[in-house]
Amino acid sequence: MAENAISAEDFIKFSEFFYRKTGISFEESKRYFVDKRLMERIAATSSTNFKAYFSMLRFQASGAETQILTNLMTVNETYFFREAYQFDCLVNSMLEEVVQYKQPGETIRIWSIPSSSGEEPYSIVIYLLEHWAKLNQYDVEILASDIDTAILETARRGIFTSRSVQNVSQELLKKYFRKLPGGNWQISDDIRDSVDFSRVNLIEAGDTRRFSRIDVIFCRNLLIYFDDISRQAAAKTFYQAMSPGAFICLGHSESMSRMSSLFSVRKFKDAIVYQKPLRGQA
Structure with a gap:
């Protein structure tokens, strides 16, 4: 198949379709990245050309090909303790405010989205175990979500x-991981079992409806792939899922103040985060 089999018009059609499905917007600068993956799937599905593939993509009842393509189009680049200052802020400041409105034994819910291959939610668990003295006083739930089903399976492993x-x-590796033949590391079963992984498309109301009473959200480096409309919709979704007084952490290059007026800016010692106002506060 010729390298130029996907035209500029095809790229626009696909980009509009993918945006409606995921909220992710592809600029012209992403042409090579997008075209390469489309060509891979056109060949893999034995479609004769983009038109045939795109027709199948749009009308396939199961949505299986859309999910496969979504897995290919999303970027999963992460590592343990990335932007660790926000984890410091979690244990030093955010949770200390959250527990002011909790009774001992009550549930604290922390949501990592996108969770990618699991480094972020597992980092949260380790940070809580190592640095939060009140952990045993509360029932802490760690929820982790991603739109990419393949990366979720990787995370669960x-x-x-x-x-x-x-x-x-080395101390934490020895404590929470085991070395595998070949040089990889597997995190302990206890930590794996403590995280609830689920597939979530942030712009699909049916996917996010079950999330409620969330106390802290980590949503880092996702909204940079959204346009203004999708960002505002995502901010509203988060707001509705959060408890009054809950916090949300974004990536270092992201600012909730430029997306939504629903949240207050909180400047803690370790990090700047955003807070859903308590009831009765403006």
Whole structure:
């Protein structure tokens, strides 16, 4: 098949379709990335050309090909303790405020989205175990979600390369991981079992409806792939899922203040985060 089999018009059609499905917007600068993956799937499905493939993609009842393509189009680049200052803020400041409105034994819910291959939610668990003295006083639920079903299976297995664990000390590696033949590391069964992984498309109301009473959200480096409309919709979804006084952490290059007026800016010692106002607060 010719390298130019996907035309500029085809790219626009696909980009509009993918945006409606996922909220992710592809600029012209992403043409090579998008075209390469489309060509792979056109060949894999034995479609004669883009038109035939796109027709199948749009009308396939199961949506299986859309999911396969979504898995290919999403970027999963992460490692343990990435932007660790936010985990410091979690245990030093955010949770200390959250528990002011909890009774001992009550549930604290922390949501990692996108969870990618699991480094972020597992990092949260380790941070809580190592640095939060009140952990045993509360029932903490760690929820982890991603739109990519393949990466969720990777996350559930909990096997990581040496690059993924490059920021994990030898002490913590010994305590929470086991070395596998070939040089990879697998996180302990106890930590794997403590995280609830699920597939979630943030812009699909049916996917997010079950999330409620969330106390802390980590949504880092996802909304940079959304346009303004999708970002505002995502912010509203998070707001509705959060308890009054709950916090949300974004990536270092993201700002909730530029997306939504629903949240207040909180400047803690370790990090700047965003908070859903308590009841009665503006």
